[in-house]
Amino acid sequence: MPTKSPVIVDLKFIPKEVEDGLKGAFSGREVINLADPIHEGRDLSGIDYAVVWKSDPDLFSRATDLKVVFSGGAGVDHVLKLPGLPNVPLVRFVDRSLTTRMSEWVVMNCLLHLRQHHAYEARAKAHVWEDLSQPEAAEITVGVMGLGVLGQDAIAKLRVMGFKTIGWSRSKKVTDGVETFDEAQLDAFLGKTDFLVGLLPLTPETKGIFNASLFSRLSRKGVIGAPVFINGGRGGSQVEADVLTALRSGTLGGASLDVFEQEPLAKDSPFWGMENVYVTPHVAASSDVKALFVAVERQIERFENGLPLEHTVDRTAGY
Amino acid sequence: MPTKSPVIVDLKFIPKEVEDGLKGAFSGREVINLADPIHEGRDLSGIDYAVVWKSDPDLFSRATDLKVVFSGGAGVDHVLKLPGLPNVPLVRFVDRSLTTRMSEWVVMNCLLHLRQHHAYEARAKAHVWEDLSQPEAAEITVGVMGLGVLGQDAIAKLRVMGFKTIGWSRSKKVTDGVETFDEAQLDAFLGKTDFLVGLLPLTPETKGIFNASLFSRLSRKGVIGAPVFINGGRGGSQVEADVLTALRSGTLGGASLDVFEQEPLAKDSPFWGMENVYVTPHVAASSDVKALFVAVERQIERFENGLPLEHTVDRTAGY
Numbered sequence: 001m002p003t004k005s006p007v008i009v010d011l012k013f014i015p016k017e018v019e020d021g022l023k024g025a026f027s028g029r030e031v032i033n034l035a036d037p038i039h040e041g042r043d044l045s046g047i048d049y050a051v052v053w054k055s056d057p058d059l060f061s062r063a064t065d066l067k068v069v070f071s072g073g074a075g076v077d078h079v080l081k082l083p084g085l086p087n088v089p090l091v092r093f094v095d096r097s098l099t100t101r102m103s104e105w106v107v108m109n110c111l112l113h114l115r116q117h118h119a120y121e122a123r124a125k126a127h128v129w130e131d132l133s134q135p136e137a138a139e140i141t142v143g144v145m146g147l148g149v150l151g152q153d154a155i156a157k158l159r160v161m162g163f164k165t166i167g168w169s170r171s172k173k174v175t176d177g178v179e180t181f182d183e184a185q186l187d188a189f190l191g192k193t194d195f196l197v198g199l200l201p202l203t204p205e206t207k208g209i210f211n212a213s214l215f216s217r218l219s220r221k222g223v224i225g226a227p228v229f230i231n232g233g234r235g236g237s238q239v240e241a242d243v244l245t246a247l248r249s250g251t252l253g254g255a256s257l258d259v260f261e262q263e264p265l266a267k268d269s270p271f272w273g274m275e276n277v278y279v280t281p282h283v284a285a286s287s288d289v290k291a292l293f294v295a296v297e298r299q300i301e302r303f304e305n306g307l308p309l310e311h312t313v314d315r316t317a318g319y
Numbered sequence: 320m321p322t323k324s325p326v327i328v329d330l331k332f333i334p335k336e337v338e339d340g341l342k343g344a345f346s347g348r349e350v351i352n353l354a355d356p357i358h359e360g361r362d363l364s365g366i367d368y369a370v371v372w373k374s375d376p377d378l379f380s381r382a383t384d385l386k387v388v389f390s391g392g393a394g395v396d397h398v399l400k401l402p403g404l405p406n407v408p409l410v411r412f413v414d415r416s417l418t419t420r421m422s423e424w425v426v427m428n429c430l431l432h433l434r435q436h437h438a439y440e441a442r443a444k445a446h447v448w449e450d451l452s453q454p455e456a457a458e459i460t461v462g463v464m465g466l467g468v469l470g471q472d473a474i475a476k477l478r479v480m481g482f483k484t485i486g487w488s489r490s491k492k493v494t495d496g497v498e499t500f501d502e503a504q505l506d507a508f509l510g511k512t513d514f515l516v517g518l519l520p521l522t523p524e525t526k527g528i529f530n531a532s533l534f535s536r537l538s539r540k541g542v543i544g545a546p547v548f549i550n551g552g553r554g555g556s557q558v559e560a561d562v563l564t565a566l567r568s569g570t571l572g573g574a575s576l577d578v579f580e581q582e583p584l585a586k587d588s589p590f591w592g593m594e595n596v597y598v599t600p601h602v603a604a605s606s607d608v609k610a611l612f613v614a615v616e617r618q619i620e621r622f623e624n625g626l627p628l629e630h631t632v633d634r635t636a637g638y
Contacts, residue, residue, distance in 0.1 A: 125591070127585035127586050131600050131602045134420070
């Protein structure tokens with residue numbers, strides 16, 4: 001029996017979580033975790049697999065014989081831009097855990113804005129007991145842009161919580177019981193949307209799509225006063241100067257931003273601590289590292305048994 | 320056709336919401352909204368119905384001929400303590416809107432604690448981009464005490480969000496697919512519970528049930544470090560001195576409190592602004608005033624047509 005190819009791991013996650021996740025993973029196969037200085041300068045040629053997230057710039061010039069590259073996350077725009085990415089199958093991480101975590105974040109942020117959490121926290125800080133007029137979820141339409149696995153799961157859970165939901169994707173998608181809109185119907189979609197949730201991949205078509213023009217077309221008829229922008233997709237999809245202007249002018253009444261044009265977000269960014277803006281450091285759907293390695297193992301097993309890989313990326317579409 | 324009896328409305332809600340809610344309500348019947356000074360000193364004898372929430376102390380000595388009293392909320396402990404409450408049917412407000420609003424609050428607060436919102440807000444305030452190790456909902460067991468309409472709806476929605484859920488009520492209740500515990504099994508229930516959600520009515524049996532002894536029996540094996548206490552039921556069920564001690568000693572890792580022993584919460588209460596404690600002013604499930612009046616009208620119609628009233632209170636049980 002031939003020796004199994006090692007797996008290169010180059011994940012810029014929390015190092016301890018990667019180490020813990022690797023315990024017991026890839027049984028019968030060497031793991032080369034590049035976070036470990038012991039591998040510095042090691043010859044990586046002849047190795048078949050790499051699992052990467054924000055990997056070292058010289059990875060692909062060192063690992064010249066990769067047969068499959070695995071992305072450590074659902075989005076692959078970071079991976080597609082890596083210098084020297086070889087022309088081999090690129091596999092996205094599609095995982096129950098990643099999907100449910102994103103929905104946790106989306107539902108929590110829709111509820112934070114619905115339930116006026118910021119206003120109540122300000123009152124608590126001032127020791128003020130005062131109730132505010134409170135719409136219920138059924139009075140709010142959440143418009144989700146991006147109807148992949150993440151968007152569909154978020155919609156299903158928002159509906160259970162009582163929100164009205166509608167969906168948008170470039171090409172029309174049919175989702176059970178949900179009104180959906182395509183590229184040509186963007187205006188109609190925006191005109192109905194009180195809370196806009198972005199779960200789009202970053203592609204040439206979605207770059208900068210969340211801009212002043214789009215924000216100005218959102219519904220202003222909602223019970224909540226002004227529309228809210230919630231982005232759990234990619235920072236490159238938003239024009240941050242426009243988000244800021246819209247928040248300051250009241251075109252947007254609030255925002256939840258997990259992603260930014262430049263990450264980490266600059267120390268002096270005005271988004272930090274803005275009123276009714278929740279900033280999180282790209283953690284909406286952190287990959288569960290153990291689940292990632294289980295998913296990679298399953299795909300490697302398929303690959304070595306001659307079965308087609310699942311969740312491969314269409315590089316032209318960008319997702 | 321005899322003239323229809325007027326309806327007395329004595330609701331200490333937001334006055335404008337009551338006024339708005341009354342527009343178009345109780346068609347063909349006079350409404351006596353006691354918030355309107357025009358009714359001061361008016362003779363209220365001979366009137367059949369009153370809708371009350373924290374009503375005036377002299378209401379029942381003025382309205383001596385009531386046939387039905389309607390509570391403006393799901394809980395009736397406030398109403399049961401009203402001086403001179405006549406021995407006539409007392410009807411609770413059971414409403415889709417009230418239930419879904421409570422579940423919004425419960426799910427949001429479970430997500431806030433799961434997703435380490437307080438820690439991320441502190442980092443945002445300090446302009447610090449740092450991700451934290453993040454368990455997912457499936458790693459947390461939410462134990463719900465109180466398995467009435469509110470508890471069952473909350474459990475169903477927490478499950479959809481991925482949480483493990485268990486339930487407790489004094490007498491065993493069977494809820495589809497959920498492990499439930501009764502009075503004798505309280506220890507077993509607490510030993511499995513990471514997030515404790517209180518949705519109990521206030522009765523002699525539930526008064527002070529959330530105390531030091533109970534908190535000390537909660538699970539400390541959870542991934543989140545220390546258990547969390549979330550009370551959307553009644554303030555009288557919690558011993559606030561014990562909640563404070565438990566939070567300060569780390570027996571509890573956090574709390575969400577919508578209800579208090581004394582409301583409004585005192586200006587100098589230490590709960591305001593405590594770390595990882597969310598305080599809201601008894602708004603988890605504000606009654607939707609329009610829905611309340613629709614529900615009352617429906618019951619009056621049943622009553623006048625000789626049909627049995629629904630959602631009447633068992634005064635011995637207290638709910």
